[in-house]
Amino acid sequence: MTPGGTSGAPGVVLVTGVGRYLGAHVAARLAADPRIERVIGVDAPDSGTEFTDLLDRVERIRIDPGALGGLLADLDVDAVVHLALVSSPDPQHGGRSAMKDQNVIGTMQLLAACQRAPRLRKLVVRSSTAAYGVSFRDPAVFTEETEPREVPRGGFGRDILDLEGYVRGFRRRRSDVTATVLRFAPFIGSTADTTLTRYFAQPFVPTVFGRDPRLQFLHFDDALEVLHRSIVEDHPGTYNVAGPGVLSLSQAIRRAGRVAVPVLEPGLSGAAALARSMGFGRYGLDQVDLFVHGRVVDTTRLEQEYHFTPRSTAEAFEDFIRAHHGGVVVTRGQLAAAEQLVLDGIRQVRSAVRDRSS
Amino acid sequence: MSGPGEGRDPQGVGRFDVPQPPAADVEPARRNGHRPAAQVAPTPTPTPTEEIDTAATDEPAGDLVDAPPSGGTEPAVPDRPGDHWDRKVANGLAFLRRRLSGDYEVDEFGFDPELTDAVFHPLLRLLYRDWFRTEVSGVEHVPVDGPALVVGNHSGTVALDALILSAALHDKHPAHRYLRLLGADLVFRMPVVSELARKTGGTVACNPDAERLLGGGDLVGVFPEGFKGIGKLYADRYKLQRFGRGGFVSAALRTGTPIVPVAIVGGEEIYPMLADIKPLARLLKLPYFPVTPTFPWLGPLGMVPLPSKWLIEFCPPIPTAHLTDSADDPLVVFNLADQVRETIQQTLHTLLERRPDPFGP
Numbered sequence: 001m002t003p004g005g006t007s008g009a010p011g012v013v014l015v016t017g018v019g020r021y022l023g024a025h026v027a028a029r030l031a032a033d034p035r036i037e038r039v040i041g042v043d044a045p046d047s048g049t050e051f052t053d054l055l056d057r058v059e060r061i062r063i064d065p066g067a068l069g070g071l072l073a074d075l076d077v078d079a080v081v082h083l084a085l086v087s088s089p090d091p092q093h094g095g096r097s098a099m100k101d102q103n104v105i106g107t108m109q110l111l112a113a114c115q116r117a118p119r120l121r122k123l124v125v126r127s128s129t130a131a132y133g134v135s136f137r138d139p140a141v142f143t144e145e146t147e148p149r150e151v152p153r154g155g156f157g158r159d160i161l162d163l164e165g166y167v168r169g170f171r172r173r174r175s176d177v178t179a180t181v182l183r184f185a186p187f188i189g190s191t192a193d194t195t196l197t198r199y200f201a202q203p204f205v206p207t208v209f210g211r212d213p214r215l216q217f218l219h220f221d222d223a224l225e226v227l228h229r230s231i232v233e234d235h236p237g238t239y240n241v242a243g244p245g246v247l248s249l250s251q252a253i254r255r256a257g258r259v260a261v262p263v264l265e266p267g268l269s270g271a272a273a274l275a276r277s278m279g280f281g282r283y284g285l286d287q288v289d290l291f292v293h294g295r296v297v298d299t300t301r302l303e304q305e306y307h308f309t310p311r312s313t314a315e316a317f318e319d320f321i322r323a324h325h326g327g328v329v330v331t332r333g334q335l336a337a338a339e340q341l342v343l344d345g346i347r348q349v350r351s352a353v354r355d356r357s358s
Numbered sequence: 359m360s361g362p363g364e365g366r367d368p369q370g371v372g373r374f375d376v377p378q379p380p381a382a383d384v385e386p387a388r389r390n391g392h393r394p395a396a397q398v399a400p401t402p403t404p405t406p407t408e409e410i411d412t413a414a415t416d417e418p419a420g421d422l423v424d425a426p427p428s429g430g431t432e433p434a435v436p437d438r439p440g441d442h443w444d445r446k447v448a449n450g451l452a453f454l455r456r457r458l459s460g461d462y463e464v465d466e467f468g469f470d471p472e473l474t475d476a477v478f479h480p481l482l483r484l485l486y487r488d489w490f491r492t493e494v495s496g497v498e499h500v501p502v503d504g505p506a507l508v509v510g511n512h513s514g515t516v517a518l519d520a521l522i523l524s525a526a527l528h529d530k531h532p533a534h535r536y537l538r539l540l541g542a543d544l545v546f547r548m549p550v551v552s553e554l555a556r557k558t559g560g561t562v563a564c565n566p567d568a569e570r571l572l573g574g575g576d577l578v579g580v581f582p583e584g585f586k587g588i589g590k591l592y593a594d595r596y597k598l599q600r601f602g603r604g605g606f607v608s609a610a611l612r613t614g615t616p617i618v619p620v621a622i623v624g625g626e627e628i629y630p631m632l633a634d635i636k637p638l639a640r641l642l643k644l645p646y647f648p649v650t651p652t653f654p655w656l657g658p659l660g661m662v663p664l665p666s667k668w669l670i671e672f673c674p675p676i677p678t679a680h681l682t683d684s685a686d687d688p689l690v691v692f693n694l695a696d697q698v699r700e701t702i703q704q705t706l707h708t709l710l711e712r713r714p715d716p717f718g719p
Contacts, residue, residue, distance in 0.1 A: 137543045138562070139566035141467070141566070141570060146566070209550075210551075211549055211552070212557075214468045254460030257459075338455075342451055346447055
């Protein structure tokens with residue numbers, strides 16, 4: 001643990017990115033925890049107001065990340081939770097350059113401010129399993145020690161690598177602060193709304209021809225639980241956070257009752273670029289790479305340190321399917337009925353043949 | 359959904375009482391099926407069922423009916439032993455439905471045991487049993503449970519020997535163990551091929567994956583010669599190539615896993631490589647471009663492997679548990695790799711003496 005720091009729940013917690021889904025829920029949950037005196041939600045000045053009812057017990061500050069410097073010290077912040085990450089460029093909000101501003105520059109500025117906050121003793125940073133990059137020589141399962149072999153093509157993957165580099169630098173300079181980096185698998189669940197949930201919600205789902213990547217998901221509620229425990233308990237280090245088990249993409253699509261539309265890989269990369277430049281769809285090279293290589297992580301360290309096992313990838317996906325049954329093309333009932341129909345048909349033909357021959 | 363089935367029952371059930379598919383959840387229908395079975399059981403002769411074979415194989419599930427009844431399904435219907443075609447069709451359809459609704463499990467390496475058992479192993483069985491007339495010996499040297507590293511010689515221009523080895527080992531071994539193959543990254547670069555490799559239990563040849571599989575108690579198959587082994591000329595047949603850096607030995611040492619050398623004879627003759635067009639290989643970014651008596655002259659027909667006679671022999675395991683501490687000692691690793699290499703080479707020679715004619719019976 002950290003020398004000089006007292007373990008247990010911190011008094012004043014600052015949460016970034018409360019204008020977004022994850023940040024709002026984490027802040028609301030921290031505010032509801034009686035052990036925590038004060039929760040301050042930081043947000044970009046131009047962020048929306050969709051989560052205001054959720055954040056009634058959170059003090060919200062709309063401020064540019066560059067102006068955080070003095071604020072952390074003035075507010076006597078004990079812990080910082082950094083969740084303000086953008087996972088895919090949003091054409092309505094500045095596209096890729098705004099995304100990079102927020103992910104990379106925003107993190108740099110926040111960490112610079114943290115470095116000069118004397119009372120700070122805990123830092124929790126949201127990262128992603130995209131930190132492992134993609135390569136054909138990758139091992140099938142990534143542990144926290146695995147180094148990325150190739151720099152990813154996608155913007156988000158590169159941002160994550162930069163971000164983790166800054167956190168490593170921060171750890172060196174402020175070894176008294178308990179720094180936790182959580183590498184999250186893609187979120188899924190009944191309420192989550194992400195690029196990936198939108199992808200699976202379509203009736204016809206594009207896939208990469210000849211590739212059936214292994215995927216892992218994390219239920220949104222489990223992500224909240226792990227983030228919450230990271231604040232109220234002490235867990236220094238880097239952790240993979242994902243639902244145990246694996247679904248292959250084709251399997252996930254079939255379980256969701258959707259229809260896969262295989263596309264040749266160069267076509268898909270081109271289509272992703274085209275869709276982005278034309279301003280619709282938010283698929284980028286990050287998604288294409290994920291759908292070529294897949295990504296599976298080892299969660300042993302999380303389970304041992306947190307004494308918490310997220311619900312499995314299959315269960316998390318099941319929960320998502322239940323909430324998004326609108327776009328189902330083929331249901332299990334229909335398949336079972338078709339099976340029965342064909343079987344009955346064969347039996348009838350066979351009995352007819354047998355009758356004639358006997 | 360069960361409407362049409364029930365509606366047809368009253369007229370049809372007396373004549374063609376057949377077991378319900380294992381997955382059909384309609385309990386009463388099954389009971390119906392059994393009762394008249396007792397009356398009709400003596401009537402059917404094998405002949406009508408033979409005629410119906412065609413009807414059954416016309417079904418899209420036809421190529422799956424060869425599948426052995428997979429574990430966990432309901433046992434065969436005792437009343438009508440003659441009518442196993444119906445069971446096969448029902449199993450095939452249930453299999454199709456499970457596949458289409460995603461009701462199967464895949465492990466973290468992407469291994470799909472159900473698909474391997476139902477589709478890949480039956481195909482490979484035809485190849486190794488009927489086409490190559492493979493004889494397997496020494497299976498008792500492969501442990502019944504717990505990890506082991508099976509190390510073999512590589513040959514044959516196309517890495518068919520790895521697939522044959524895994525299918526034959528699974529069939530002949532008393533515990534029907536799956537061999538988890540480690541493949542070159544080129545395999546995982548190619549679309550379709552990469553997924554076939556993963557679904558049959560393969561993964562990239564790298565120490566983290568090998569140690570993870572061995573640590574989980576799996577049987578891991580590795581061919582340390584790599585492309586040097588499969589890409590060698592016919593003139594160099596059954597001459598073991600260099601064993602790389604011995605990464606497989608350090609994986610075994612680190613996990614204390616026994617090494618089981620295996621010698622495979624027959625793989626060299628399936629696509630005898632007479633020449634290697636290196637410029638073409640470089641152009642296509644392949645490790646070699648083979649010229650065989652049939653390829654590329656006969657086009658796709660050249661892809662048919664020649665029917666050589668295969669012998670596979672597993673050698674006694676080499677224990678490594680006492681060497682766990684020397685996993686990073688290059689001398690120990692090289693010596694052990696040499697020992698494995700010598701064992702395979704000598705076994706190859708004895709097997710070749712047992713098989714004077716490569717295309718014999």
